[in-house]
Amino acid sequence: MFPVVPTYAEPIVITFSHVVAADTPKGRAAEFFKKRAGELTQGKVKVEVYPNSKLYPDREEMSALQLGSVQMLAPSLAKFGPLDINDFEVFDLPFMFNGYEDLHKVTTGPVGRQLLDKLESKGIKGLAYWDNGFKSFSANTPIKTPEDLNGKKMRIQSSKVLEEQMLELKAIPKVTAFSAVYKALQTGVVDGTENPISNFYTQKMYEVQKYLTVTEHGYLGYAVIVNKKFWEGLPADIRTQLETAMQEATDYANKIAKESNDKDLELVKASGKTEVTTLTPEQRAAFKKILAPVHEKMASRIGANTVDAVQKAVGFTK
DSSP, X not given: OOOOOOOOOSSEEEEEEOSSOTTSXXXXXXXXXXXXXXXXXXXXXXXXXXXXXXXXXXXXXXXXXXXXXOSEEOOXXXXXXXXXXXXXXXXXSTTOOSSHHHHHHHHTSHHHHHHHHGGGGXXXXXXXXXXXXXXXXXXXXXXXXXXXXXXXXXXXXXXXXXXXXXXXXXXXXXEOXXXXXHHHHHXXXXXXXXXXXXXXXXXXXXXXXXXXXXXXXXXXXXXXXXEHHHHHTSOHHHHHHHHHHXXXXXXXXXXXXXXXXXXXXXXXXXXXXXXXXXXXXXXXXXXXXXXXXXXXXXXXXXOHHHHHHHHHHHTOOO
């Protein structure tokens, strides 16, 4: 008896759903993957990309992936808490990474792979990390020392790590939906925020924030994930071709994310509405020292082994 080999209708369709606009770095990288997947498999795979939450809103897409209603997502790394996997919150720890070179030691190395492997018990296969960028602080008063954020109402994503970060700065953390940040800043519901520069510019926050300080204190990125059963059921040659397409898309995603942040910083400066400051090494060290306790306080939540592994990979020092 010969083993039964599953047959696939051609083309094999991969539904790739994401929640941001098509012209963002993530949206453009998804389209790049679609193009390369089609080329490398010679049309045997068709990737259908649905941006802007066209298929599922942010809070529903993960369960849709697990159920097989979609095959591929690229959620932000803060989105795995509901799956009881807090390890990815290690990327929220302040000043963990001293630039992209440090970051990529983790995201393209064995520690990053080990984190993605934790998703397998949830029926999810992690394929890659895509950058968005490093976050900087903004407010309507200058930010040059940690004390400058004392008492400020600062917008954060829903994250215990980011909440603790703001508390260490004696700021008041305010969890606010991303879509509501501009109005919250405009009306004074919050005084300031933290964002990659590309978000700060494309959401026009420079219209309602007088000061932006390039701190690059935290990282915002995505994990590209697929339904595990679907991925492992693909013919081996197709899967290999898709892995190549994903590697190329990852290189592209990370390149354009950095370019977008650099370009948008110049556009913020050119607007004349926001004064941009870059921390001196001494000022940066002062922020890092104040925020170092966040690593220790959050280790029990994230996982002490995960925090230690990432710190060792990047040579983190207080």
